Amino acid sequence: MVYNKKDIGILSLSRPDEYCGYFIKNTQKTTEYYITNKGYIQTKSGRKVCSLKRKYVKEFHTHPKNTLFYPSVKDLLQPLKHINNMQYSQIFGTVYNAQNKSYTVRWTLSHIKKKKKFTQNTDNLQKDLREELKKFYRLTLSKKTGLYKGYQMKKDINKNCSKLANNLSKLIRNATKENYTVNVNVWPSM
C-alpha cells in the first residue's frame, strides 16, 4: 500500500508504535511512502522502536505521539555510516501548540558521501549534538509530550525547527567535512 506524507504524519500522531519503511519520488514528483515494518522492540522506556530488515537509500521512520518529535543523536549519525553513496532519512514527529493543535514535523537528513568509508570517531560530535538537542528542548518544549512553550503559530514552530536543523547540519559538516544537510517541513497534522 502507498501512503503520502500526510498519512505518515497521521500515523505519528495516532499510533503508539513506530512505523518505518522507504520512500520514492514518482513521475509526478510526489513522494510515495511504503511501510515495511512496525515497532516491536521494546526499549527500557516502554517505547516500541522499529527496525528495518534491510537498508534503503531513502528510508523513514515515525516518532510516535508522546515521544520527542525531533531526530535523536543516533538518528542523526545513521546516514553517515550508511553503505550507499547517498542516503536520505526522514523522521516524522508530532508537536502541539498552546491550543493543542497538532503539527507534523518532517526532518529530512541527507548525506552524499565524500569519503569512501566513514570510520571517524564521533564521540565529540555526539556530545555536541546532544548539547544542541538539549538546548532546543529547554527553549521550546514544556514537557516530553511535545507541547510548545508559548508558540501559537505554525511559523514559530517552523522557525525554531529550521534553526535547529541548520545548527545540527553545521555541527555535523564541521566535524566530518561530509556533505550533510538537515531540512525541515511543518504542516497541520489533520
Ligand SMILES: [Zn+2]
Ligand atoms: Zn528516530
